[in-house]
Amino acid sequence: MSIPLSIKWNNNRLEILNQQKLPLEVEYITLETLEDVYDAIITLKVRGAPAIGITASYGLAATAQYYETNSLEAFHQLLSKDALYLAESRPTAVNLVWALERLRGAVQHAETVQEAKKQLLEEADSIYEEDEASCRAIGEYALSLLEGHTKVMTICNAGTIATAKYGTALAPFHLGSEKGKQFQVFACETRPVFQGARLTVWELQQSGVDVTLITDSMAAHTIGAKEIEAIIVGADRIAANGDTANKIGTLNLALLAAAYQIPFYVAAPSSTFDLSIGNGKTIQIEERPSEEITHIAGKQVAPDNTKVYNPAFDVTPAHLITAIITEKGIIYPEYDKNIVALLGTTKGEES
Ligand code: MRU
Numbered sequence: 001m002s003i004p005l006s007i008k009w010n011n012n013r014l015e016i017l018n019q020q021k022l023p024l025e026v027e028y029i030t031l032e033t034l035e036d037v038y039d040a041i042i043t044l045k046v047r048g049a050p051a052i053g054i055t056a057s058y059g060l061a062a063t064a065q066y067y068e069t070n071s072l073e074a075f076h077q078l079l080s081k082d083a084l085y086l087a088e089s090r091p092t093a094v095n096l097v098w099a100l101e102r103l104r105g106a107v108q109h110a111e112t113v114q115e116a117k118k119q120l121l122e123e124a125d126s127i128y129e130e131d132e133a134s135c136r137a138i139g140e141y142a143l144s145l146l147e148g149h150t151k152v153m154t155i156c157n158a159g160t161i162a163t164a165k166y167g168t169a170l171a172p173f174h175l176g177s178e179k180g181k182q183f184q185v186f187a188c189e190t191r192p193v194f195q196g197a198r199l200t201v202w203e204l205q206q207s208g209v210d211v212t213l214i215t216d217s218m219a220a221h222t223i224g225a226k227e228i229e230a231i232i233v234g235a236d237r238i239a240a241n242g243d244t245a246n247k248i249g250t251l252n253l254a255l256l257a258a259a260y261q262i263p264f265y266v267a268a269p270s271s272t273f274d275l276s277i278g279n280g281k282t283i284q285i286e287e288r289p290s291e292e293i294t295h296i297a298g299k300q301v302a303p304d305n306t307k308v309y310n311p312a313f314d315v316t317p318a319h320l321i322t323a324i325i326t327e328k329g330i331i332y333p334e335y336d337k338n339i340v341a342l343l344g345t346t347k348g349e350e351s
Contacts, residue, residue, distance in 0.1 A: 003174050004206050006051050006161040007058070009128065012065070012121075014058045016046045017161060023202035031055070034063045034082055041089040041096075044193065048162020049236045049272055050131045053099030056086045057127050060103055061120035067113070075113045079104060079120075091284040092245055092313045093236040094274045099127050131164035134269040134327035139171025141325045142232065142267055143181070146172055149229040153219065155188040156247035157199035158234025158267065160207075168267040168325075169234045170200065173209045185211045186228060188219055190247060192292040192310065216249050223260050231257045235268035235324075242318030242335025243280025244268075248311055254320040263322040270326055270343050280315035288312050 008015040008028065018027045020043065029045070031037050037059030040046050046055045060082055067078050083100040090096060106123035110116035146152065152173075159167035159174075166174050173183050185204055190196035197213055204211040214222050222228065231253050237245045244250075244266050257264035277283065290308035294300060302308075324331040324339075331338050 002206060003160050003165060004203055005165060006046060006048075007054050007128070007164065009058055009125070012062060014055070014062055016040060016055060018045050019047055019161060019199060020045050022161075022198050031059060034059060034085065038086055038089045041086070047195070048157060048159075049093035049095040049234070050135075050163040050168075050269060051161065052090060052093060053095035053271065054124075054128050054131060054164055056089075056096055057099040057103050057124040060086060060100060061124040064120050065117050067117075070113055072110065072113060072116065075116055076104075076107070079107070090286055092286045093272075095236075095269075095271050098271050102127060128164050131269065131271070132166065134271075135160075135163050135166035135168060135171050136175070137327040138168050138267050138269065138325050139166050139175040141327075141330050142169075142172035142265070143175055143179075145263075145265060145323065145325065145330065146183075146230060146232075150182070151184045151186065151226060151228050151230075153186040153188065153223065153228045153231045153253065154200065155196060155216070155233055155249050155253055156190045157195040157203070158246075159200055159203045161199060161203055162234065167203075167234075168269065169232045169265075170204065171267065172232070173204060174207045177207050177209050182210060185209055186222055186226065187211055187213050188216045188249060188253070189213060190249060191216055192288075195247065216252070219253060220256050220259075223256055223262070228260075228262060230263045230265060232265040232267055235266050235272050236313055237280075237283050238266070238268060238273045238324065238339075239277045239280045239283065240273075240275045240336060240339060241279045242321055242324060242331075242333070242339060243283075244316045244318070244321060244324075245280060245283045245285070245313045246316065248314050251314040251316045251320075254316040257322075258320055264316075264320060265323055265325055266316075266321050267325040270328060273339065273343055275340065275343070280317065283313075283315055285314070286312040
């Protein structure tokens with residue numbers, strides 16, 4: 001049993017697991033240009049907040065190696081333009097902008113273009129390595145919280161293929177598998193594009209975790225019928241008060257957890273916090289093409305010209321969240337005090 005990887009950086013080549021093709025094909029593709037990187041992110045070939053941040057940072061660092069200038073000023077201008085371009089690929093996950101800003105910050109004091117190019121590659125490596133370490137730590141904390149619990153529900157894919165390795169919400173299951181603790185995971189299929197059915201089920205199977213697929217509309221019934229003990233989800237952006245944007249359908253699960261009085265956990269690295277926003281009201285929710293709803297696997301399932309609303313994320317208010325699991329520790333309410341106490345200031349406040 002092994003834990004799959006979604007991003008590989010080999011001899012200056014950026015390869016990603018093509019998540020569009022899973023689970024029927026396990027295909028790694030090479031991203032050659034900045035446009036390839038943008039396309040891979042917007043079309044969900046690579047997805048999940050940390051994974052898009054990592055991919056964008058390698059994509060930007062690799063592109064910058066070909067800037068034909070010896071002027072630092074021109075170098076910074078090109079870098080800012082390309083960073084802005086990638087940042088516009090998807091709006092909700094803050095990890096994307098966070099990673100690109102980190103790269104720009106890393107070369108702020110470079111004295112030559114050559115030095116800046118080297119620093120960019122080193123910073124992208126650091127982002128990757130730190131994410132793997134963060135996910136492992138999140139997994140350990142989550143395991144401690146889930147001690148005594150076996151039946152856990154999740155939505156979307158906040159797993160190893162959404163990060164450098166291990167994942168966030170799925171990390172305790174991978175680590176549990178390594179340590180001999182068996183969970184029974186119930187994965188919501190995650191309409192419209194089935195990250196739960198296609199990705200979570202596939203990756204947990206790779207790791208030898210017991211996973212059962214349900215449709216999103218079965219969640220309320222299943223929590224009662226199967227005696228689900230906890231729900232754990234990932235995050236795309238967490239505001240200073242704990243309000244959390246994550247895959248559409250997460251809010252439904254949070255409301256169900258409250259109704260059934262079971263814990264609702266959010267698992268995310270500190271790179272997913274946006275302390276520049278006080279609450280979740282201003283988080284931009286990505287709206288995606290209507291075909292994601294009117295068609296399934298290319299087959300039309302709704303009448304021609306159907307009017308569609310397709311928000312990709314929702315915001316769960318902090319009061320519905322039992323705890324937020326980060327690599328630095330577990331944060332409990334009152335989040336407006338405890339988030340800053342644990343994480344201190346972040347890029348949002350520094351800039
Ligand atoms: O649209 P997606 O598939 O990128 O949405 C992903 C999620 O909502 C994940 O839960 C989130 O990014 C956390 S991944 C560790």
